[in-house]
Amino acid sequence: MELVRQSRRAYELGAFLRSRRTLLRPGEVGLSDEGVRRTSGLRREETARLAGVSEGYYVRLEQGRAPHPSASVLGALAGALRLSDAEREHLFALAEEVRPEPEPEVLASGxxxxxxxxxxxxxxxxxxxxxxxxxxxxxxxxxxxxxxxxxxxxxxxxxxxxxxxxxxxxxxxxxxxxxxxxxxxxxxxxxxxxxxxxxxxxxxxxxxxxxxxxxxxxxxxxxxxxxxxxxxxxxxxxxxxxxxxxxxxxxxxxxxxxxxxxxxxxxxxxxxxxxxxxxxxxxxx
Missing domain, CATH: 3.30.450.180 (Beta-Lactamase)
Structure with a gap:
């Protein structure tokens, strides 16, 4: 059960990174957008360079195959991708860096x-x-x-x-x-x-x-x-x-x-x- 849960989290984390990367224009992060670009948004290697991680590691993150990313790596990725506060919180939650308390099914007191x-x-x-x-x-x-x-x-x-x-x-x-x-x-x-x-x-x-x-x-x-x-x-x-x-x-x-x-x-x-x-x-x- 734990393996399934972690795999789903890893998949969602990778998909979320990919979705934010493809929405970010190179000019927004100081990169040239000249020439032929076969993908919308940033390339994987550009994102990895901006975040200060290896391209191979970033590729594995997007594929859901990387080890549990640290808080410092997540923070670097959030900065590189210009994530909003809500998006940053979502990224950390997917990586389980912030573990929420269980939510009871009963109505809150008061x-x-x-x-x-x-x-x-x-x-x-x-x-x-x-x-x-x-x-x-x-x-x-x-x-x-x-x-x-x-x-x-x-x-x-x-x-x-x-x-x-x-x-x-x-x-x-x-x-x-x-x-x-x-x-x-x-x-x-x-x-x-x-x-x-x-x-x-x-x-x-x-x-x-x-x-x-x-x-x-x-x-x-x-x-x-x-x-x-x-x-x-x-x-x-x-x-x-x-x-x-x-x-x-x-x-x-x-x-x-x-x-x-x-x-x-x-x-x-x-x-x-x-x-x-x-x-x-x-x-x-």
Whole structure:
């Protein structure tokens, strides 16, 4: 089992390095891009030279055949490839230089209470690293149709890529889809051997051409706030601000809240949705 896990990590680490290398233009790192280049981005030998490692060793890293890279080598590679903070963390996680604590399957202590304290008609839910929705309030259920009790937990990424309603409700669906994949990809760095995560990715590959196109890019993205434009079938067009908070004590769980400024059309529309829900702000899930 350990051999399989390490092999998967080595493969993902190599694939991630390759994906970042091919996106980096020679001019961005002070190299000449003149002449014929048979590969996009940097060549392997150029990347190795910039990182101060041998070309042979770097090739073996991309092929998933190199010994466990040290923190200093990873840091050099991150610098050579101009990785962002999120990409650097992902690289180190794939190499197990940062070993995350196991994530329990139970809801973080106090999160349900945090949900109850939110002022209606704020819509809120809590997701885990797989984007499974663990708990949600009535406003969120009225806003997003997939938030219902059932034998399987609702999943935000599955909703985005498999529910036709998602393409109608998210005005900027392409951006939402890209962000969803980026969040899910980040989770694989810390948990490449997660059987449920692997099954989710396989299912989405099977049913969604858009997911199949986005997944290999290995983009990583973290958004903690922003605005989403929705075209709700009942409430109509809404502009909702959102905030993402990490749940206390449990890595990977995040509370996501949607709201609009009082007095705006979007706030009134969200309020009408809550009035039509089963209860005034009840938390369920």
């Amino acid at each position: 999160v349900r209470r945090m949900m109850e304290l939110l002022v209606p008609p704020t819509a809120a839910y809590v997701i885990d690293r797989r984007s499974d929705v663990l708990v949600w309030n009535d406003s969120a259920a009225a806003l997003f149709g997939h938030l219902i009790d059932g034998p399987r937990r609702p999943n935000n990424v599955r909703y985005v890529f498999t529910d036709p309603q998602a393409k109608k409700i998210f005005v900027d669906w392409a951006d939402i889809a890209s962000d969803s994949v980026a969040h899910l990809r980040a989770a694989t760095g810390h948990h490449p051997d997660d059987a449920e995560l692997t099954a989710l990715v396989a299912d989405l590959h099977e049913v969604s051409p858009e997911f199949r196109r986005l997944w290999p890019a290995r983009e990583l993205r973290r958004k903690i706030s922003g605005r989403k434009e929705l075209n709700h079938p009942v409430a109509g067009r809404m502009s909702l601000d959102y905030e993402v908070l990490n749940a206390p004590q449990v890595p990977g769980q995040r509370l996501v809240a949607y709201a609009a400024a009082p007095g705006t059309r979007s706030h009134a529309a969200l309020g009408r949705l809550l009035q039509g829900a089963e209860g005034p702000g009840r938390v369920r899930g």
